[in-house]
Amino acid sequence: MDLQILTYLMAGTTFALYIGIALWSKASSTNEFYIAGGGVHPIANGMATAADWMSAASFISMAGIISFMGKDGSVYLMGWTGGYVLLALLLAPYLRKFGKFTVPDFIGDRYYSKIARFVAVLCLIFVSFTYIAGQMRGVGIVFSRFLEVDINTGVIIGMAIVFIYAVLGGMKGITYTQVAQYCVLIFAYMVPAIFISILITGNPIPQLGFGSKVLSEDIYLLEKLNNVLTDLGFDNYTDSTKSKIDVFCITGALMAGTAGLPHVIVRFFTVPKVRDARASAGWALLFIAILYTTAPAVSSFSRLNFINTINNSSYEKTPEWFKNWENIGLISWADKNEDGIIQYGPGNSLEPVKPIFSKQRGINGERIVSNTLTENENEIYIDRDIMVLANPEIANLPNWVIALVASGALAAALSTAAGLLLVISSSISHDLMKKIFRPSITDRQELFLARLAAAVAIGIAGIFGIYPPAFVAQVVAFAFGLAASSIFPALIMGIFSKRVNSIGAITGMISGLLFTSAYIVFFKFISPELNLPDNWLWGISPEGIGVIGMMINFISAIVISSLTEPPPDKIIRLIDDIRTPE
């Protein structure tokens, strides 16, 4: 069957499924809207958490990024899973015992301060919107490439679906759609990975194929990849090129950031008991690990496949997928030596890096770019985001696999977007309105406000999708850096210290936040030309600086608290209570 019809069919079926679940699980109270009534089974919550957490970035971008970074890409694998150990051991059980609705709820109550709650809400909203912008870009790419609709139409369809199940169903609707979305996305990720693993190594388990020999050759896959890459002038795939301190800090910032992300934490409020919160963190990481251990295998397969298919082949004879991605502007080829043959190698082929296409076509039919061509021999620009999506096509897999991958990517993006929209709306209706500005509103009014806030947030997210801010890629460092330097330490100290008081926590959050944002803003926005290892503080890149921000937060909170009054007895009893089992 035609690829486009198949894709419509699969995406349409999954969308119908999500909407069906939403209608079945409509929320009727704030309790259901915020935490799904607190009765979610730990395995279901594990799946929902996995879908909530694995975003367009995990599904679409991560394997592609690792594919081009080799061992340096490990920071994402370790960082985005190691955070779950922190979450399971240091946060989830205690926050479940505390048993309220939102993350700012805990910070506001534990630090007995509306200012602390307000600061937490600000961090939460900033982090969550940053993240949503990324999801919308993912939805846009999938729609424009596979459904061949205009990106704007694609974003509007995506928004409409999320609107139905997030606004109607609240956390209850989101939870059960996320369970379905996890099943769709993991199936969609594994099927092509298994196919490709068999094609390249003969081993059906990608995790093992990764360490196996290439089919009918007496050489290990990774060894072969190293040889192919070094022949072209690249570094070894399995060697690290970044400095140890930077890799260390980036991993740390991603871990602490993951553990401090409000839309993930709040999922642990939805299970009945403390022991369920622990168990569901385990399930969540297990479900995530299935994808995360497959991703690096996919990265190595696709890099090898890409080079084998493209390098030294004539443009005229390149497969269809190459031209399709070129047409939407994510691949470009500039025939520097005018031989009609594609040469791939290290270095950027264009200056500036991203292609600026003119309307003309070259003699081979390629799109002409108006960038300056660089001196090196590399003729290819490839957007790293397309590796996972293009992978089944590069490996010549059947059309239904390609359609499946498109549906999986949509599931990953929509599930995360919905989780983020929910924490944004609950922080506005619950933390800002009910707890700070309008304590007199009834439960029904609060529920209405929550729905209204969700609807407005979807609108804003949609605008991000249609007019994607040019800085999306740059602000991702922000989301993790801020979560690591503001929310994470405040939660940890709230549980593990009885001495940290309200003024200490507020100072800590604000100083961690200011330091981290100032560093990132300086290197990413004010003087991007200075963003080089020599200029960084102790060689730490803006992606890793959240770790230093986190230290600043911890130290200033502890020092200030020790110089001021200890928290009141009421708070000491609260801490004792969250530390004791049920």
Next chain:
Amino acid sequence: MKINNSQKYWRANLGIVFLLLLFWFLSSFGAGILFSDYLDKIKIGGFNLGFWFAQQGSIIVFVFLIIIYCILMNKLDEKFNKEKS
């Protein structure tokens, strides 16, 4: 000073958390980053060991750590509840 049951529970809890975090640190920051280059000299199948820890091993260790945590904490909770009643 007499240590009551809750304090005993809390200390045992901290002990478990500390021990597991030690393994968390060793498998990721240790084997995956700090000592990764040394471990890379050891080869298992097609993998350099340091590379394997950085891209697969640490994740597998993480999953096991949480499972062990759940088992140990459930036992500790039971013990605590028995002593209390």
